[in-house]
Amino acid sequence: MGIVQINIFGEETPMEAVLGNIPKPKGRKRRRTMQEMHGINDAHTCRECEHLVKRQYSRVYYKCELWSMASSHQSDIRVTQKSCNKFKLSKGAMA
Numbered sequence: 001m002g003i004v005q006i007n008i009f010g011e012e013t014p015m016e017a018v019l020g021n022i023p024k025p026k027g028r029k030r031r032r033t034m035q036e037m038h039g040i041n042d043a044h045t046c047r048e049c050e051h052l053v054k055r056q057y058s059r060v061y062y063k064c065e066l067w068s069m070a071s072s073h074q075s076d077i078r079v080t081q082k083s084c085n086k087f088k089l090s091k092g093a094m095a
């Protein structure tokens with residue numbers, strides 16, 4: 001038996017039933033990706049999406065405007081990853 005919560009009447013309830021079945025991400029995986037939150041769209045990649053933002057500094061960083069624009073590598077996205085269900089086809093093709 002896993003961790004249980006005991007109420008004032010002594011009844012035990014599994015913690016999964018109290019908290020839900022979604023494990024809380026820890027450490028470097030604290031931030032959930034758009035694909036984890038909204039599901040994966042196999043038909044496209046982030047490169048084709050209108051929400052993709054290209055940041056040019058000493059190198060190029062790609063961000064999703066619907067997710068996070070923070071100056072952190074944790075919010076970088078890969079343009080080759082499968083798109084999420086918030087995908088919107090970009091009008092122009094990316095270089």
Ligand code: SF4
Binds near residue numbers: 034085
């Ligand atoms: S497909 Fe989803 S994660 Fe990728 S850029 Fe578009 S909205 Fe952001």
